[in-house]
Amino acid sequence: MSGDAGSSEFSSEDMKEQYHSYILRKILFIILCFILVIILGGYALTIGGREIAHLDVYRILWEHLNGAEYPRGTSEWWDDYIVWEIRLPRVLMAIIAGISLSVCGVAMQSMLKNPLADPYTTGMASGAVFGAVVAIVLGMSFTTAMGMYGIVGNAFIGGLIPALVIITISKFVRTTPATLILAGIALSYMFNALKTLLLITTNEENIQEAYIWQIGSVQDAVWADIPLMFAMTVIGSIFLLSTSRQLNLLTLGDDSARSLGLDASQFRTVCLILLSLMIASIVSFTGIIGFVGLVAPHMVRMILGADNRFITPASMALGATLILAADVVGRTIVAPGELPVGIIMSFIGAPIFLYLIIRQKKGYGEVY
Amino acid sequence: MATIAIASILVVSGLGLVLLSQESDGYRSTDFPERLMIFGNANNDDYLDEDDITTLEKIIAGELDAEDHPLADANQDGVIDQKDIDMVRKMIDREPMEIYYLNAHGDVKSVQYPVGDVAVVGTGIMGAVMSIGADEKVAARSFGATYDRTLIGDLYDVPIISDSLFRADVELVSNIDGITAILTQESTRYVQNADVFENAGIDVIRIAATDGLDTIGGILTLGYLLGFEEQANEYVRFCDEIISYINDRVGPDMMADDERVTSLSVVMINSVSGKDSAYFSATQIAGSINLADWDDTTQRFQEGDEWLLSYDPDFIIHARGIGYGDVDIQATWDQYGQYFTEMRAYKEGNYHILNGNPPVIVRIAYIASIFYPDIIGEDFGDIKHQEFLDKFSNADNLNVKEDVVSTINVHMLAA
Structure with missing residues (x-):
């Protein structure tokens, strides 16, 4: 008996230890990503036409936060101005975009029980791009504040349309998550066709502005861009983090979720509205930055398993790391020129995604 | 008959060209108002001079309507008074001071006169700077394959402050001591990050440099701002003669x-x-x-x-x-x-x-x-x-x- 009891006790301790190790691994991964963001962010702050050493950027940030002021035009003033006003908004935009797009990817993959769900396969990003192109063709331009907010506002509305269509379809038609994805893809095609139609009927200046805008970039980030995307990301992330258990339930299927007390349909609707707002707030400022919403959650699942309580924060950290890294690569490989982060992310993301699919065959790529 | 007519036209044209190619002293380009877009140019001609003081005095005395003299408010305080006369007198004496001008978009801008070293963004504005002989003011330029070395000479070799003809990188500008302004042309494609420079205390001066006859006013305004009025007027004379x-x-x-x-x-x-x-x-x-x-x-x-x-x-x-x-x-x-x-x-x-x-x-x-x-x-x-x-x-x-x-x-x- 005692042997049995001892064996049972050992087994329980062993399980506890394994569980702690399991949790520790997840927390360590998130901490590692966080450290990488700080290091990469610091390095990104050193890149530019003015030479500022890696450690100096942290000092400059610290002194700025402590209220340091310098005579205008001095070397210290320029260092502070360039780090704080020119480079930091770009780094923050990359981090926020990475967090937001990744967390949206995690949520969509869980909600729609489909590993291919992300802001682009659900049509929301295409809708946002179409909205922005409409504004540009109507004569709005990023060169004026009113024009910029017009474009961003239109992108916002455009991003909401696919979400509303998907929600409507799911309300009135008996659908599966797969059909919602297919509906999103159909909407993407439709918005892409409308966008192309607009572009071939407008003048070349508009075509150029629209085309440049579409290429995902954080190059022209300014402080004024940050509050909206930051607010939406914080609100959305808090909601999704706090409802990660419900997201886990959704992966079991609507009937199972309902039997466990979750109104799956209502929860999915709330999530879709929130996600569309998050995506539009990012895409309208950065343009298209693809793959991060797909790659980050899948990499995390491969390393940590399929528990949304950890996948969500870890994907946020990894997504921020990925976009920051892509931006750093884009700014260094053709220096003093640069490649937009959207292009680099596609170059990096597509092979990684293919690798993940081929390597896993099945299993990690699945979310349910 | 037709041959005689054509021959006559050719003779007259030839004479005209000969006359145009001759120097004539005392040229004043008074036939084209509203070209020198400097506030204080009260009488709307091509010069900052005593005539502007006279015009201001008449406006203050009620003999002229201020609305007909949109550049009269030299200090941009909304009132035309003795302060404007005092300011214009200093401007006539070419004293260093903050002055106001209308840029190529019709926006009221201020700048420290005379403008110091500049970075130039755009081939049109580079040509304008060259045509008034203000090469010495150019400390940097934007990248651009369309800058013609034959025309801009040594300026081709000044530091480059961007990777595009249209842009100026504030970080690269910060590496060059003494740049007080970015000179560029009218299109909004140029220097889209103007606010970044203005926040850093570097003026972005947008001059009409490519758009038909507006370029003549642009040259005059540029000449005044850079302190190259005489050369600007000489170039304007060249332009006026062609147009005439x-x-x-x-x-x-x-x-x-x-x-x-x-x-x-x-x-x-x-x-x-x-x-x-x-x-x-x-x-x-x-x-x-x-x-x-x-x-x-x-x-x-x-x-x-x-x-x-x-x-x-x-x-x-x-x-x-x-x-x-x-x-x-x-x-x-x-x-x-x-x-x-x-x-x-x-x-x-x-x-x-x-x-x-x-x-x-x-x-x-x-x-x-x-x-x-x-x-x-x-x-x-x-x-x-x-x-x-x-x-x-x-x-x-x-x-x-x-x-x-x-x-x-x-x-x-x-x-």
């Missing part, structure tokens, strides 16, 4: 519309200029009726398109920067002309490629001589181009007729 010469022969009062040639202008590879384009106004100034009826800057005429055929102009002027070096005439003709072979103008030998590197006023001279060789003189463009190179550029060793391809037409191919 053309106006006196094919201007609005000299020719009925049904006597005029019709035209379209093309820029880049196959972009046909609309009403908002600088080349639209250039062809109009040169005496033609430009048939473009769309408001956009340009519309592209692609291979297989038919929309342009219905316009049927007498002339097509295709402006391309082909530089001051060797030019493969046949290849250039084939490259750009291919889009317009179905047009009547092309078939009748009236498709002309115009070198876009000389300043707009010289291009207008060429266009006028292409449209009306018998009236304007077929050498008018070359004569004015040579005068420009000799007086206002670093390329005074060039002989326009022998060394430069200024225009390309079908007859040159046959030759």
Whole structure:
């Protein structure tokens, strides 16, 4: 008996230890990503036409936060101005975009029980791009504040349309998550066709502005861009983090979720509205930055398993790391020129995604 | 009879050119108001002088209406009073101070006078700076393959502050001591990050440098801001003489519309200029009726398109920067002309490629001589181009007729 009891006790301790190790691994991964963001962010702050050493950027940030002021035009003033006003908004935009797009990817993959769900396969990003192109063709331009907010506002509305269509379809038609994805893809095609139609009927200046805008970039980030995307990301992330258990339930299927007390349909609707707002707030400022919403959650699942309580924060950290890294690569490989982060992310993301699919065959790529 | 008439026109034209090429002292360009866009230029002429004080005194005394003198409020405090007179007097004495001006977009801007070292963004504004001899003020320039080394000389080698013709990188600018302003041209494509510079205390001065006759006002304003008024006035004189010469022969009062040639202008590879384009106004100034009826800057005429055929102009002027070096005439003709072979103008030998590197006023001279060789003189463009190179550029060793391809037409191919 005692042997049995001892064996049972050992087994329980062993399980506890394994569980702690399991949790520790997840927390360590998130901490590692966080450290990488700080290091990469610091390095990104050193890149530019003015030479500022890696450690100096942290000092400059610290002194700025402590209220340091310098005579205008001095070397210290320029260092502070360039780090704080020119480079930091770009780094923050990359981090926020990475967090937001990744967390949206995690949520969509869980909600729609489909590993291919992300802001682009659900049509929301295409809708946002179409909205922005409409504004540009109507004569709005990023060169004026009113024009910029017009474009961003239109992108916002455009991003909401696919979400509303998907929600409507799911309300009135008996659908599966797969059909919602297919509906999103159909909407993407439709918005892409409308966008192309607009572009071939407008003048070349508009075509150029629209085309440049579409290429995902954080190059022209300014402080004024940050509050909206930051607010939406914080609100959305808090909601999704706090409802990660419900997201886990959704992966079991609507009937199972309902039997466990979750109104799956209502929860999915709330999530879709929130996600569309998050995506539009990012895409309208950065343009298209693809793959991060797909790659980050899948990499995390491969390393940590399929528990949304950890996948969500870890994907946020990894997504921020990925976009920051892509931006750093884009700014260094053709220096003093640069490649937009959207292009680099596609170059990096597509092979990684293919690798993940081929390597896993099945299993990690699945979310349910 | 016709021969006699043409001969008479040629003689008169020739005399006109001779007269134009002579120096005449005491030139004052008073026939063209609202060009020097400096607040304090109360009487709207091309000069900051005692006449402005007189005008201000009359406005204060109620003898003149302030609304007719939009530049009278020198200190921009909303009131025209003794303070404006005091400020204008200091401006006449060219004292260093903060002054106000209207930029190419019509925005009121302030700047410290005289402007110190500048970074230049755009080929048009670079040409404007060169034409007034203000090379010494240029400490940096934007990157650009279209800067012509022949025209800008040593300025080609100043530090480059961007990876694009249109941009200025604030970080690269910060590495160069003493830059007080970014000089650029009217298009909003240039220096889109102007607020970043202005927040850093570097003025962004946007001057009309490419758009028809507005460039003359741009040159005058630029000359004042940089402290090169005398040179600017000399260049303006050069421009005024060309405009007057053309106006006196094919201007609005000299020719009925049904006597005029019709035209379209093309820029880049196959972009046909609309009403908002600088080349639209250039062809109009040169005496033609430009048939473009769309408001956009340009519309592209692609291979297989038919929309342009219905316009049927007498002339097509295709402006391309082909530089001051060797030019493969046949290849250039084939490259750009291919889009317009179905047009009547092309078939009748009236498709002309115009070198876009000389300043707009010289291009207008060429266009006028292409449209009306018998009236304007077929050498008018070359004569004015040579005068420009000799007086206002670093390329005074060039002989326009022998060394430069200024225009390309079908007859040159046959030759």
